[in-house]
Amino acid sequence: MASPGSVLIVVENLPVPFDRRVWMEATALAGAGYEVSVISPKGKGFDRDRETIDGVDVYRHDLPVEGHSALTYLREYSTALLAESKLARRIYREKPFDVIHICNPPDLMFSFAAWFKLRHGVRVIFDHHDINPELYEAKFGRRDAFYALMRLVERCTFLTANVVITTGESYRAIALSRGGKRPKDVFIVRSAPDLSKFQPVTPVAAYKRGRRYLVGYVGVMGPQEGIDYLLRAVSTILKDQARDDISFMLIGGGPSCDDLVALAHELGLDDYVEFPGRVPDDELIARLSTCDVCVNPDPYNSFNDASVMNKVLEYMALKRPVVQFDLTEGRRSAGEASAYARRNDVPDLAKQIVDLLYDEQRRSRMGEEGYRRMRDELEWRHQVPKLLRAYARALAR
Numbered sequence: 001m002a003s004p005g006s007v008l009i010v011v012e013n014l015p016v017p018f019d020r021r022v023w024m025e026a027t028a029l030a031g032a033g034y035e036v037s038v039i040s041p042k043g044k045g046f047d048r049d050r051e052t053i054d055g056v057d058v059y060r061h062d063l064p065v066e067g068h069s070a071l072t073y074l075r076e077y078s079t080a081l082l083a084e085s086k087l088a089r090r091i092y093r094e095k096p097f098d099v100i101h102i103c104n105p106p107d108l109m110f111s112f113a114a115w116f117k118l119r120h121g122v123r124v125i126f127d128h129h130d131i132n133p134e135l136y137e138a139k140f141g142r143r144d145a146f147y148a149l150m151r152l153v154e155r156c157t158f159l160t161a162n163v164v165i166t167t168g169e170s171y172r173a174i175a176l177s178r179g180g181k182r183p184k185d186v187f188i189v190r191s192a193p194d195l196s197k198f199q200p201v202t203p204v205a206a207y208k209r210g211r212r213y214l215v216g217y218v219g220v221m222g223p224q225e226g227i228d229y230l231l232r233a234v235s236t237i238l239k240d241q242a243r244d245d246i247s248f249m250l251i252g253g254g255p256s257c258d259d260l261v262a263l264a265h266e267l268g269l270d271d272y273v274e275f276p277g278r279v280p281d282d283e284l285i286a287r288l289s290t291c292d293v294c295v296n297p298d299p300y301n302s303f304n305d306a307s308v309m310n311k312v313l314e315y316m317a318l319k320r321p322v323v324q325f326d327l328t329e330g331r332r333s334a335g336e337a338s339a340y341a342r343r344n345d346v347p348d349l350a351k352q353i354v355d356l357l358y359d360e361q362r363r364s365r366m367g368e369e370g371y372r373r374m375r376d377e378l379e380w381r382h383q384v385p386k387l388l389r390a391y392a393r394a395l396a397r
Helices: 020-031 070-094 110-120 132-140 145-160 169-176 227-240 257-266 281-290 302-306 310-317 328-337 346-357 360-378 380-395
Strands: 006-011 035-041 050-053 056-061 099-103 123-128 163-166 186-188 213-218 246-251 273-277 293-296 322-325 338-341
Touching (some): 006 020, 020 056, 035 070, 056 070, 099 110, 099 380, 110 123, 110 145, 123 145, 123 380, 132 145, 132 302, 163 380, 169 186, 169 328, 186 380, 213 227, 213 281, 213 310, 246 281, 293 346, 302 328, 310 322, 310 328, 310 360, 322 346, 328 338, 338 346, 346 360, 360 380
Parallel strands (some): 006 099, 099 123, 163 186, 246 273
Antiparallel strands (some): 050 056
16 A cells, blocks of 8 residues: 655654654554654653654754753754754655654744745645743743744744644634634644553552642643642642641653742642652553542643643543643633632632542542543544544645
């Protein structure tokens, strides 16, 4: 059977196969007969320049350490852009590709994607992971020259793309409005886990550290994730509500990790809050399966309100009830599987956590509802046909 085409996927945010969304896309395309190559940064134990995994050819480049200022981000992006462009041209010489699939952040890959489009007729798919202008504003709290630059390069990326893939309805609306795309060229492909590989397991009592309940979080620890809101809610629970039967576990790493550990110490939470860092997938599933409640503390802002958070979908896949602030895409994802605190209201976040912990029947009902939504509507097997339709649209002449 002839291959439907050759594909190059370029991602800078995370290495593959650690980037779960990109890796699921790559393997799904390979399974459908496409010849697939991926360019990604090195890191997180994936440091080989070149290897083939599950039929996907992976090429990796070095990446500077992530910084905390706009200038350090610019240095990181420019270094990566040069490496990605060189690798893409090398790959095209060895095995010409029909589609270049660019994943943001950042929105700079349009520059070399446009070259392949204009020079060789390669089709461009933009996989819209983050709305970068809003992400910049959430991180730095301002709209300045860099914000304007973000809007400009986002517009250039939309103009370059033949097809856009988004993670939810809000991003689709952005592609149609300020991206100027036609509805038939925009496809929603959610980042939901593959339930054949992401299933709840038997709880491990040791993770509760001798207490009755365990509340969990998993995700990047950056300035826009709202983990400071969660830590202040923990302080409210332990001190104002005088609860001492709850342990808290915050899994992950990121640029704000040290600051958050320091904040937990300042609030006197050392005995109750554990920071295990990044953990392997098997351990992650075991830890989350032990949690009685899982939290998404992303505060309300224009970025978080429009973004589908992978952590919420992962909680639902593991039958964990969720507590989060009342955000548009958070509610669209979780529905009745979540309790919703008033936006950015720390005392109400604390109240929703405690109320849910002490209502076992409600927790069980919400966990089952979340799993049902994943199984029947959201999990990865439901997304693959949408991905393949997006590719068919991109390749249609």
